[in-house]
Amino acid sequence: MRKIIAIVVVVLCFSSAYAQKEKPENLPKFDARKYHFGFMLSFNSATFYLKYVNQYSYTDSIVNILLDRQPGFNLNIVGSLNPSPNVNFRFTPGLSF
Numbered sequence: 001m002r003k004i005i006a007i008v009v010v011v012l013c014f015s016s017a018y019a020q021k022e023k024p025e026n027l028p029k030f031d032a033r034k035y036h037f038g039f040m041l042s043f044n045s046a047t048f049y050l051k052y053v054n055q056y057s058y059t060d061s062i063v064n065i066l067l068d069r070q071p072g073f074n075l076n077i078v079g080s081l082n083p084s085p086n087v088n089f090r091f092t093p094g095l096s097f
Helices: 002-020
Strands: 035-046 070-084 087-091 094-096
Touching: none
Parallel strands: none
Antiparallel strands: 035 070, 070 087, 070 094
């Protein structure tokens, strides 16, 4: 049993050395482009909810505020403009549901 454990430990120690080999870069000139486009999908949770009441009085006061957690999601378009290597402008217009 000790021999099996020793062999497993030795194999695990030397198997991590395999990951240190140099690999080719993925898309090496991607960051040098002047503009990039993409999208962003995210989750949100809102706790603000308006409830309309039929017996609305025409006064200047708050009658009721309800705070119920409601799930939703965001869908954004990401646009990045790179006029120089050190200056980036990022635009993220989006919709929240």
